[in-house]
Amino acid sequence: MFDLRVLLESIIDIATVVPKTLALALVILLLSLLVGAVIALIQKFKVPVFSQIIKVLQSFLRGTPNVVILLLMYYALPEILTFFTGILGIEFDANSLNPIITVIVTFTISYSVFQSEIIRGSILSIDKGQIEAAQSLGFSSWQTFRRVIVPQALVEAFPDIINSLMIIIKSLSLAYLITVVDILGQAKMVGALNYRYLEAFIGAALIYWVIGMVLTLIANRFELKLRRGFH
Template identity: 40%
Template sequence: MESIIDFGAIGSYALQLIPYIPVTLALAVLATAFGIIVGLVFALIKMARTPVLSQIAAVIVSYLRGTPILVQLLLNINAMPIFVIWSNQTFGTNWDALALSPFIVATFTFALNEAAYASETIRASLLSVDRREIEAAQSLGMTPWQTLTRITIPNATVVAFPTLVNHFIGMLKQSSLAFVVSVIEITAFAKILGGRDYRYFEAYLATAIVYWAMTVIVEQITRRMEARLSLPTTGPRKRKGQVAAAPEPTPVGSAAVASRVDSERGPA
């Protein structure tokens, strides 16, 4: 009697899905990276309250957060050929409207969607930076760009890191929707495997196991990175029976910035 569930097929399917892990990782990494960059731009525009740009950014963020990512994918994959045809007619170019890679469209869509959600996380992290350090940097003659790149963003990164990691894990799973625009990644190939012998349950269970394993690995790696980022500076070890010396106070304000500037300059 044939078994209802073929457990051997689950392991076989999982092994066959491994070559498509790089496609899923590439989608998640590129989309998250570009999304964080665009999200940083959105956050800075909102914080600066630029009259026109802030309204445009607010509308874009509202649209991206208010529509399903699946609808955005289907809309963008059909909008790109229309845009190319319009560009050919307007500017006299000769681009192929059907030559655009679905991978690029999926990455672009995921990146914009990530930017809409990451912008608020980044903005909150930027606002959490101690104002005294920013004022100290300005008093030392740093330009606004130097203050942003050397003081504000490094400090905000430590605050935003755990949440951005969660965004990346969500993007890792969200990338499974890319199969609707013909990107052959893990989920798309699982559908192909299930269709060969109609073992869809085993194929999708293998897919779930692969995604689960990837998520666990990412969590373990980022947990170590987070521990290193938040590792406090400690003094010399206390011997048994010896009273520990009071830790040196952490420099704040102009002292912290001055020490950071000196360390960047290096020895005279």
């Protein structure tokens, strides 16, 4: 029978990994945004070879489930690192690779492709007249980019970026497959201790729900402040 006391105890136990999960998600978000920005620039300027490689990568990542990519990277990344460290003459033990590194690399690559679309779309949404006005005032290309394009692109992209953070947090539930414990992973462990999986998974669902509400509230207030800055 459902036990409320067990549910509360499960929530307390699962909550211990929330800071770790959020920190991991933020690292992946920032790295994917950085890589996504590079991808967006490569696509914008149609850099030979690299733009074609990115198109193939985009097609592959869009059609392949994250769980497949994660397991593929779990076995491939140590081999890749062993190959390159061998060329450089650096000793590397493939078995010593922390699974967290694999999670970060996998999801950074997976989501950087989608972040590039967010960045590209936000830049294209800026009125060209504002860019021309900045140039007429004597702004250099870098000044125009830093003072006009970036601030307004950030406002347009911010809701999608927060949405990406939530998607990453939920996707990290797959990390338990390679021994990285997140919210869902902790729920599985808590449920296994007392065989009360129902309470454990309800506790995990409630924690995800609370995180989503808090992030949405913060995002809405921050976005409102950003938009007020341009009016």
